[in-house]
Amino acid sequence: AQSVTQPDIHITVSEGASLELRCNYSYGATPYLFWYVQSPGQGLQLLLKYFSGDTLVQGIKGFEAEFKRSQSSFNLRKPSVHWSDAAEYFCAVGSGGYNKLIFGAGTRLAVHP
């Protein structure tokens, strides 16, 4: 069965530091992979997605993610974190056709000034 694992429940970084959020997936075929961000009291917003092609994908707000098939990973990165990036981040994999997303448990990011 398809699944998504985000090993880090909570991460704290200093403003201006680099960030990497980990995501591992389990999926038999070529996966459709996504990163979403959820600010407090808000719904989820799509940051970026990977379907095929270039394994390094760029998203909004300066985020990027790299698909590594050999490691079944799709880690999210940002070179310099801003205080406004404090939020919860969800990795997701498309499953069972086009309309079922399986979400990871999320990683809560705190940013210290």
Place this chain on the structure above:
Amino acid sequence: DAGVIQSPRHEVTEMGQEVTLRCKPISGHDYLFWYRQTMMRGLELLIYFNNNVPIDDSGMPEDRFSAKMPNASFSTLKIQPSEPRDSAVYFCASRVKGDYNSPLHFGNGTRLTVT
């Protein structure tokens, strides 16, 4: 574009009461989804509609839960009777088409507390 609109934002009710959550998708979006978010289970897909027709309700936890979409601009998720374990944030989301190039747009959610 106002985005996906959910109401109410917060709902507090007593066990056994009926609860109705409402959603207005983005105009022109053919697909509507209901998700539930809890600490224990994360984000779960409950049901989704295509052109107002329920396509997959396999995520609906039990018969106490029902969802309808009487027209393209309105959907409800009803819980009757409600139980404390139903306490969660319920999200509605919509998308234009049924493929992953069409991103999901989420509402801000309804936080339900059942006492």
